[in-house]
Amino acid sequence: MESRIYTRATQLETGQFVCAPIKLPSSITIRYGVHHNIDWVNCFVAHIDDMICFLGFCNSGDDQQCYTDLVQLFPGALLVQDNDGASRLCQKIFDRSTQHKLSMLLVGTAFQTLVWTKLLHFGTGAKMSYREFAQFMGHPRAIRAAASAIGRNNVAYLVPCHRIIKSNGNVHKYRWGTTFKQQLLDNEQR
DSSP, X not given: OOOOEEEEEEEOTTSOEEEEEEOOOSSOEEEEEEEOOOXXXXXXXXXXXXXXXXXXXXXXXXXXXXXXXXXXXXXXXXXEEOHHHHHHXXXXXXXXXSOXXXXXXXXXXXXXXXXXXXXXXXXXXXOEEHHHHHHHHTOTTXXXXXXXXXXXXXXXXXXXXXXXXXXXXXXOOOTTOHHHHHHHHHHHHO
């Protein structure tokens, strides 16, 4: 099993991201919570200081899977529930009227991190097939590996995994549901 690496992705004034590996302290505190006012579903978000380390979606009262994913991603971390902080952070994430500088913590293998950092180069509303994306990454034969990495993204929406679609243009598999994926894509076209 490949070891996890931690990569900080920091958004610049231009909207582009700069990514660099970091080392986490042995003891970390993660603040997390659920924001209930997103148009489609609830947003489950977690952060370590100023870095968003998990972003997922759930239906009302069904945030247990997101919590379980967070625990598996950061075993041994001290988790502190903070729904008010989560609401403020989600408003910042989803406010399209202003460009907010965001910082994320990507957690995965070297290949997964490569996939996610490449996804950060997509413009809003841009879509690409899995095959095209593998070519874009410089790994044209790694279509399935890239697709698997896309599905393991720990900061959904911010790392725009929802913008990868089937070669025929159809929406295909999304951890948070294909209907929600289509809604995200439709919303970005507005």
